[in-house]
Amino acid sequence: SAKEKGRNNYHFFDPSLDKHLQQRRQHLTELAQALRNDEFQLYYQPQIQLDDSSVIGAEALVRWQHPDKGLLAPGQFLPYIEGSHLEERFGQWVLRHALAQQAQWTAAGLTLGISINISAAHLLAPGFSRFLKRYLKEHPDLNPAMITLEILESTALDDMQRASQVINECRELGIQIALDDFGTGFSSLSYFRSLPVDVIKIDKSFIFRMLEDDSDRAIVESVIYMARRFNRTVLAEGVETARHGGVLKSLECDQIQGFGIARPMPAGELNDWVRQWQSEHSLLPVSTFVQR
Numbered sequence: 001s002a003k004e005k006g007r008n009n010y011h012f013f014d015p016s017l018d019k020h021l022q023q024r025r026q027h028l029t030e031l032a033q034a035l036r037n038d039e040f041q042l043y044y045q046p047q048i049q050l051d052d053s054s055v056i057g058a059e060a061l062v063r064w065q066h067p068d069k070g071l072l073a074p075g076q077f078l079p080y081i082e083g084s085h086l087e088e089r090f091g092q093w094v095l096r097h098a099l100a101q102q103a104q105w106t107a108a109g110l111t112l113g114i115s116i117n118i119s120a121a122h123l124l125a126p127g128f129s130r131f132l133k134r135y136l137k138e139h140p141d142l143n144p145a146m147i148t149l150e151i152l153e154s155t156a157l158d159d160m161q162r163a164s165q166v167i168n169e170c171r172e173l174g175i176q177i178a179l180d181d182f183g184t185g186f187s188s189l190s191y192f193r194s195l196p197v198d199v200i201k202i203d204k205s206f207i208f209r210m211l212e213d214d215s216d217r218a219i220v221e222s223v224i225y226m227a228r229r230f231n232r233t234v235l236a237e238g239v240e241t242a243r244h245g246g247v248l249k250s251l252e253c254d255q256i257q258g259f260g261i262a263r264p265m266p267a268g269e270l271n272d273w274v275r276q277w278q279s280e281h282s283l284l285p286v287s288t289f290v291q292r
């Protein structure tokens, strides 16, 4: 056919592009197989409330247990999934597994929220909120208030109207929305007004640099101020040291997450980690606070 002929010409005239496409196709075949073989795994990184050090929840971060290459980080395979026909199926896998994990924690007496990263095409795919609505109905043990969907600023901005609509549908179900990597895109202060999100996650690049760089420190301060002013919760990611934590506490940041608290870990390790953390950060009895 003419189409086939066109494709062949295309290949013939641009051998480098051809190689690139072949590689991409190869990766996608492998990734589709990985989905079928259940080779993906969710790791969980704790999130902490700064004022009382309580563990509020954990963010699900995907890993690929590759049969030959070992454990792969998302940066090594997500770029192939995003924009491909696998994106939605992959996103559904993550969503189902993370929600099932949260239900398991609840059943084990562990009150932990779950934060789930949602890609642009997945969020904007038809039926996204409908799926969540049905899932919550089928799993009445799940508390939607303990579920946070993390979306990137760029996702929201690509199609602001559609994104806002889906965000609102999710929030009507009682689910929280977090704006991830805040500050890295073309974020402007007006998005505080126009995007109906619950949580602002300050990108880790600002946190990394804020101790040495006054401009970064000013950005962090401003985002925290604006979040408070617009009644949003603000979480700082990339908290690697106690000094970072101390500065963020003095700035009255609400929540923190980072290697300084814990690295992402397999689900099986989280239970013990939380109990250990709680025993080391046990609060004064409530009455002590009331008396003061």
Ligand code: C2E
Pocket (backbone or CB within 6 Å): 045, 060, 061, 062, 073, 074, 075, 078, 094, 117, 118, 119, 150, 180, 181, 204, 237, 238, 239, 240, 257, 258, 259, 260, 264
């Ligand atoms: P993100 O959602 O912004 O997640 C935070 C990333 O920073 C994670 O990398 C985490 O391991 C890392 N991190 C956390 N604390 C620190 C710290 O103190 N220092 C440093 N240097 N890094 C820290 P990871 O797991 O490699 O994930 C990278 C990105 O991949 C995520 O960024 C997210 O955008 C994406 N991602 C991960 N899992 C999923 C998923 O299940 N679905 C989708 N759509 N995207 C995912």
Ligand code: MG
Pocket (backbone or CB within 6 Å): 059, 117, 150, 180
């Ligand atoms: Mg995230």
Ligand code: MG
Pocket (backbone or CB within 6 Å): 180, 181, 201, 203, 204, 237
């Ligand atoms: Mg982030």
Ligand code: MG
Pocket (backbone or CB within 6 Å): 181
């Ligand atoms: Mg990121």
